[in-house]
Amino acid sequence: MIDLRSDTITYPTEEMMQAVVEAFRRGEFGDDVYGEDQVVNKLEERAAEIMGKEAALFVTSGTQGNLVSLLSQTHPGDEIILEADSHIYWYEVGGFARIGGLSVRRIAGVNGYIPPEMLEKEVRGVDIHFPKTTLVAVENTHNRAGGKVITKDQMKALYEKTKELGLAVHTDGARIFNAAIAQGVPARDLAQYSDSVMFCLSKGLSAPIGSMVVGSSEFIKKARKFRKMLGGGMRQVGIIAAAGLWALEHMVDRLQEDHDNAKLLAQGLSKIEGIHIVEPETNIIVFDFKTLGLTSAEFINAMKERGVLFTSFGTYKIRAVTHRQISKDDVMTTIEKVRAFIEER
Numbered sequence: 001m002i003d004l005r006s007d008t009i010t011y012p013t014e015e016m017m018q019a020v021v022e023a024f025r026r027g028e029f030g031d032d033v034y035g036e037d038q039v040v041n042k043l044e045e046r047a048a049e050i051m052g053k054e055a056a057l058f059v060t061s062g063t064q065g066n067l068v069s070l071l072s073q074t075h076p077g078d079e080i081i082l083e084a085d086s087h088i089y090w091y092e093v094g095g096f097a098r099i100g101g102l103s104v105r106r107i108a109g110v111n112g113y114i115p116p117e118m119l120e121k122e123v124r125g126v127d128i129h130f131p132k133t134t135l136v137a138v139e140n141t142h143n144r145a146g147g148k149v150i151t152k153d154q155m156k157a158l159y160e161k162t163k164e165l166g167l168a169v170h171t172d173g174a175r176i177f178n179a180a181i182a183q184g185v186p187a188r189d190l191a192q193y194s195d196s197v198m199f200c201l202s203k204g205l206s207a208p209i210g211s212m213v214v215g216s217s218e219f220i221k222k223a224r225k226f227r228k229m230l231g232g233g234m235r236q237v238g239i240i241a242a243a244g245l246w247a248l249e250h251m252v253d254r255l256q257e258d259h260d261n262a263k264l265l266a267q268g269l270s271k272i273e274g275i276h277i278v279e280p281e282t283n284i285i286v287f288d289f290k291t292l293g294l295t296s297a298e299f300i301n302a303m304k305e306r307g308v309l310f311t312s313f314g315t316y317k318i319r320a321v322t323h324r325q326i327s328k329d330d331v332m333t334t335i336e337k338v339r340a341f342i343e344e345r
């Protein structure tokens, strides 16, 4: 199977598993709720350093990382601002509402980015009738926009506006290293324009489990407590943190390969009649074939029979994600299989 559903399907490498065994042999695991797991402590230190922040927290997933970040910077009854197509809004079970007691104002941005002037227009002032708006979340790269990158300059402009408006900024940076690699800057250059950042170890970096949250020491202290509340206080969790640490140190640079493969795939697919594609900037490709009258469900089922897996992004829209387990040959095979299917119809 050629599995283009997500970069989350990547499994650990031999070296990653070796790093887990070595940490075990060195006796580095401990009870992390007591702060005694040396591997987790090392991972948190490195994550904070790489992102240029005071502190970091290892969390079970991106969803948990986003939620503890929201809970730590808002109060029940507050309003938060999300880009209309954000992952937090679409795919995180509405935890902000159920658990955080937050209401949401969605703004349809441009390629997943909320320009500062748009934000300013949408933020409500102080009025006895209004909830207090406290935070805006940015998603970089933006999944539903097709892996679009929010540039360093865009981050800066938005951040400056939020400070004028008295808002905190959280970045859902599940794929922040993809955003950084795509524009040739270190991830910390993007993170500096956000009060908190969540990033995933378990996507393109190929770790089996885990995400990180970074920010000020005061923020991380609050986030740690909320993580405990959500059941994310884990014990000898170095067993997974060791894989995450190895991924963080060794897997970032290889993301360029995924971006190159995404471009190749997009070029090939765009030559097939009826396919309309959003030019990829990172490892996510979004395309549709509305003019062919073909639904995503039909396409996905037919391609599954031919050995290629895709994800639906709506009735006529498809997402494909390149990752470490997708080779250049897989890309060429996919293009040929899609072409054959479309021509046979």
Ligand SMILES: Cc1ncc(COP(=O)(O)O)c(C=O)c1O
Pocket (backbone or CB within 6 Å): 008, 060, 061, 062, 063, 064, 087, 088, 139, 141, 142, 143, 172, 174, 175, 200, 202, 211
């Ligand atoms: C942009 C974005 N944010 C957050 C998440 C949530 O990560 P997790 O699946 O680890 O909860 C994902 C997962 O795909 C994502 O794509």
